Amino acid sequence: MRRFLSDYGMALVLLLLGIYYSVVTFALQDPSGASGGEQLAREVLARLGPSARVLLVTRDTREDIAFADAARKHLEAAGVQLVGDVRGRPYDARAELERLVAAGGKLDAIAANQVTGSWAVLRHVSTRFPQLGEVPVVTPPRYWWPNFLKADNLRNIADQIVIIAILAAGMTFVVITGGIDLSVGSLIALSAVTATLLIRDVAGAEAATTGGMIGACLAAVALCGLCGLFSGAMVTFFQVPAFIVTLAMMLVARGLASEVSNGASIYQVPASFLWLGGGADLFSVPNGVVLMIVLYIAADVVMTRMTLGRYIYAIGGNAEAARLSGVPVRRVLLLVYALSGGLAGVGGVVMASRLRSGAPTYGLMYELYAIAAVVVGGTSLSGGEGKIFGTLIGAFIIAVIKNGMNLTGVTPFRQEVVFGVVLLGAVLLDRLKGRLRLRAKPQASKSS
């Protein structure tokens, strides 16, 4: 029980959160897509019979077209006469209704999905078009399901945390060595601006090739890696506290980003640049999420299977002892800070891709969210312990809380208060865990 709690306590919190939000966002859902269309057809037939004159109203989105095609197929198969099939915006529906009135046609029902059914033009059809008679709007029967647990929403949560999670992976390395990296938020801006600037000025702006874009992004990541390396050098060779070095780097990087971009957004990039942050090629999992998972697996391998990982823990536990036992402390520290910078660069590229532009204002306060994810994930700020996947769980806890508060309509200011309290709670938990371990038997303490 104790071991379970101290190792997986945060996973449990995440689970509880998920359950909580599933309960409070329980709401009526509307069938969509082809199956929704089929249900609609059955509903129309049940209520009005096959002799009804029906107007079908949907939008022209992919989901709605499948819905309308299925409904149409089933209705016509049952012998229902469709007097019209609108696929568009509210004024298309209105134009069709006006056409019907002018032609002196009659209507028994309007078949719609929940969205088009809520359009005022359809809700008020009996008062606006009395010539058509009393026309009911038929929609498919609704069912109960939590908003939180909808596939779209779960995909959203994962997608929204990608950038912070990538930063947090690098931050975990740094924090485990006992340091901190405050520059990552600004490095996002520097990376986004550099990548878009290179695409605009070197790779040929909107006409840039895929190779050119990849080159620009790699250059941006490399630049951020160098910034991290510089911070690392200051920490190792001059013993400047990491807090101060990275604070300075935070100012320098954002200043540089503003300088080279002239303070404005750079948006002259090809539309295909959206692929990394906005595409979803693998089983409709967003590409950014795939990248995040790959990076986390790689980071976990480094931390648990490779000598480098052991060195990192050793340095965080006691740098002097690590040095005496032959750990190349300086090289490892340099590498760790460079990695953190490089991962921030990757985060910046993802953000630039997602917003299809780069601006020096990106990534404000993101370093704090990254640190929060690391701490909530159970990594101790005093160094020496922590888990990569703990950080991922921490990032997801943050994402779930934010998403849940948005879904339940908590005001933006209150969201920040709740968020701060959660962070505090996580640190408190960390303290209690420490006490727990002190009291536990020796063999239990080894297992962490």
Next chain:
Amino acid sequence: MTTKCLCLTMVALAGLLAAGCAEDKAAPTRPVIGLSVLTLTNPFFQEIADNMQKEAAKHGYDVVVVSGEFDAARQQNQVKDFIVQKAAAIVLCPCDSKAVGPAIREAHDAGIAVFTCDIACLASESQFVVTHIATDNYAGGKQAAHALLEALGDTGGKIAILDYRAAESCLLRVAGFKEVIRAHNRGGGARVEIVAELPCGGVKDQGYKAAEDLVQAHPDLAGIFAINDPSALGARAALEKADKDDQVKIVGFDGQPEGKQAIQQGKIYADPVQYPDRIGRETARIIARYFEGEKVPPQILIPTGLYRGKN
């Protein structure tokens, strides 16, 4: 014992979250309009939101208000959340006129009608915006120029502009202002010369610094046009310190309560006034009309009024 403590903390943690989330949970059965503003720390946007909410309620819509707080990525996430919630319409005051493009695209592809208010989308996705509702900033800038010419009287003189180039709305204000000044000079009145255009960030402290430098460089300055109230008030403070407050006339922009009070006290000559309440109401009305099946115009500009206090 400690295990119990640990469990208790975790339960408490979950409870806290529950407390944070348990409110405003009136299940919205009415169609929802999602509004994401630039920032809620500026009363201007609060007023847009409040009036949109009130007006939309009359037409049978609920408005959910969130704020991007100048973070384009955060605003994009809010749009994604609105899509999952199946909002009927989304209204944006973009945090970044260019970076807002992909979010608008995504909402449009999900079949949601997108409107912008106060700040326009300048990316190619602006074609997907149903209607843009904003202050007529260009005409407002002209109004400011007429007010400043009136304040200078027959003597003319040197004037300066405190601008903010990141915002499209402020660029329009300055463009309108300059056009009137050019026309005035061609018309052969007492010559008015724009001697400087300095950035002021639209905030008090930078307006203060810019005005301080201005009176050093041009001791005979006669007028200042500041693109909003905070920068105008900052400039006024600098002029008072340099004992130039009688010599230099200021025209601001916005007409927020603090600006109006300064005009009443004679500290600022006049303000073209924006009407955030009307922007909010007009947006709600346009959305209602759109869902009634009317063709709505791509742009609605709300004219400014000139506020001149006792002058």
